Amino acid sequence: MKPSKQLAEKLLSKRRVGARGLQKPARNKSSVGPLPSAAGNIKEASEDADMETFIRTAFDANYERLRFESGHSLSPELKETALQQALLYWRRLSNIARRVTETEVHLTLPSQKTRQERPFSIEGVVDIVREDGKTIMYDLKTHDTDAVRADLASYERQLNIYAYIWRQLRSQSLDQTAVIATALPEAVRQAIESGDGETIQSALAAWDPVIEIPFATDHVEATVRDFGDVVDAIEDRKFAPLLPAKLKKRETRNETFATRVCRNCDARFSCDSWRCLKQRFEA
Numbered sequence: 001m002k003p004s005k006q007l008a009e010k011l012l013s014k015r016r017v018g019a020r021g022l023q024k025p026a027r028n029k030s031s032v033g034p035l036p037s038a039a040g041n042i043k044e045a046s047e048d049a050d051m052e053t054f055i056r057t058a059f060d061a062n063y064e065r066l067r068f069e070s071g072h073s074l075s076p077e078l079k080e081t082a083l084q085q086a087l088l089y090w091r092r093l094s095n096i097a098r099r100v101t102e103t104e105v106h107l108t109l110p111s112q113k114t115r116q117e118r119p120f121s122i123e124g125v126v127d128i129v130r131e132d133g134k135t136i137m138y139d140l141k142t143h144d145t146d147a148v149r150a151d152l153a154s155y156e157r158q159l160n161i162y163a164y165i166w167r168q169l170r171s172q173s174l175d176q177t178a179v180i181a182t183a184l185p186e187a188v189r190q191a192i193e194s195g196d197g198e199t200i201q202s203a204l205a206a207w208d209p210v211i212e213i214p215f216a217t218d219h220v221e222a223t224v225r226d227f228g229d230v231v232d233a234i235e236d237r238k239f240a241p242l243l244p245a246k247l248k249k250r251e252t253r254n255e256t257f258a259t260r261v262c263r264n265c266d267a268r269f270s271c272d273s274w275r276c277l278k279q280r281f282e283a
């Protein structure tokens, strides 16, 4: 399968098609209307048509699998909105997807030891673009660009570990690293809500999901040590949820931690802080 199709599949599975995180469709609208094309020439336009057919097929297969696994299904309108979002991802990210030379590259930093001598390893998955003699490493995140920019240091630490593995352990050259933030920005969401093709086109044009990450592997040792400390803390059962007050604090895009993180946390039903917040909310 072509890397661009693999990336499209990855976007679909990262999106985890479901009600969570999707906007309700605008009233009386079952789709976002005509989608703007990103194709720059006839060959690309033909590839776009081919890819959109592929996305529709992969979307249906992905949806049926999730429906079977979870026992939940979407209303036809919400399902159509989810499909339109997947198509929009392709429209906006196709210029990168077309250039990807290796996707789902697994990187491993093996045989590490925590301060308490516990063995651990660090693993990650990235996409690689090799073009004009340059190699760029992309890390796909389902976060939005504001959240990434607000916490750039932690993305930088993670990506720099991958860069270190790529360069030192695999002896490969690397010129640039970047995060692709796939969550739809508010402006694009609102444009989709409007259902107007031109509004969507201009919102898409203004959306830049690629955030270049400063490339420096000087702090890799400290980051690996931090990972090890987390491993020790987990193994020693020294962990606790954030306090309820922290969950309510507004962060980027005026969202609370509870909305941004806890809502998708598998541990929330056994989390005291989440329960406490819900009780207060429902009281």
Ligand code: SF4
Pocket (backbone or CB within 6 Å): 241, 242, 247, 261, 262, 263, 265, 266, 267, 268, 271, 272, 273, 274
């Ligand atoms: S719900 Fe999950 S993310 Fe939120 S505080 Fe509890 S454990 Fe942490």
